[in-house]
Amino acid sequence: MKVLLVNGSPHRAGNTFQTLQIIRDCLYQHGIESRLFQLGSGRIRGCIGCNGCKTSFRCVYEDDCCNALIEAMAEADGIIIGSPVYFAGANGALCAILDRVFYAAAEHGRLFAHKPAAAVVNCYRAGATAALDRLNKYFTFSEMPIVSSNYWNMIVDPNPDRVDRDTYGQEILHTLAANMSFLLHQIGKQQE
Numbered sequence: 001m002k003v004l005l006v007n008g009s010p011h012r013a014g015n016t017f018q019t020l021q022i023i024r025d026c027l028y029q030h031g032i033e034s035r036l037f038q039l040g041s042g043r044i045r046g047c048i049g050c051n052g053c054k055t056s057f058r059c060v061y062e063d064d065c066c067n068a069l070i071e072a073m074a075e076a077d078g079i080i081i082g083s084p085v086y087f088a089g090a091n092g093a094l095c096a097i098l099d100r101v102f103y104a105a106a107e108h109g110r111l112f113a114h115k116p117a118a119a120v121v122n123c124y125r126a127g128a129t130a131a132l133d134r135l136n137k138y139f140t141f142s143e144m145p146i147v148s149s150n151y152w153n154m155i156v157d158p159n160p161d162r163v164d165r166d167t168y169g170q171e172i173l174h175t176l177a178a179n180m181s182f183l184l185h186q187i188g189k190q191q192e
């Protein structure tokens with residue numbers, strides 16, 4: 001069983017990355033492997049609503065990582081998307097690519113249906129729940145069960161590269177990883 005961890009930050013080793021590493025380590029302890037997908041800081045296009053994906057099930061634009069992300073998500077058993085909070089929402093570049101990924105996936109049929117999913121966000125001070133709400137909508141649109149923790153999935157810290165200071169946030173991530181593992185194992189048992 002493999003979980004895809006998507007770092008939606010342009011910072012490849014920033015706070016969102018560190019947050020996903022915490023989740024990755026917890027998942028590993030629960031017997032779940034993971035793969036990291038980095039969005040990076042390259043140019044990312046937004047959806048132009050051309051409906052080209054209706055026939056090819058891919059995005060018409062091949063010059064960024066959209067189609068690679070569709071394939072990685074299709075292969076994964078579970079998905080966790082991490083984003084920094086930008087202006088009290090999810091990172092714009094991440095939303096731009098997720099619009100295309102989930103639109104193309106919907107045209108493909110129920111490509112991501114029944115894959116457990118969760119969003120996690122990093123912020124300096126505020127806007128985390130609005131960002132989580134935006135990201136969770138991709139999952140509910142796609143028939144994906146949202147994995148919860150026992151509080152909101154966020155790490156709050158005013159210091160760059162110091163996610164370790166938010167100890168409560170880390171506990172929330174541990175519970176999230178445990179719940180993702182539980183759900184994946186239950187689904188695995190049903191499929192045996």
Ligand SMILES: Cc1cc2nc3c(=O)[nH]c(=O)nc-3n(C[C@H](O)[C@H](O)[C@H](O)COP(=O)(O)O)c2cc1C
Pocket residue numbers: 009010011013014015016017083084085086087088089122123124125126127161
């Ligand atoms: C353009 C921009 C907008 C931001 N807006 C917010 C915000 O609304 N609320 C907040 O708490 N932090 C905000 N931040 C801070 C980031 O969310 C925070 O530093 C985050 O941990 C960065 O994660 P990263 O290192 O993975 O990129 C913003 C940062 C940038 C660059």
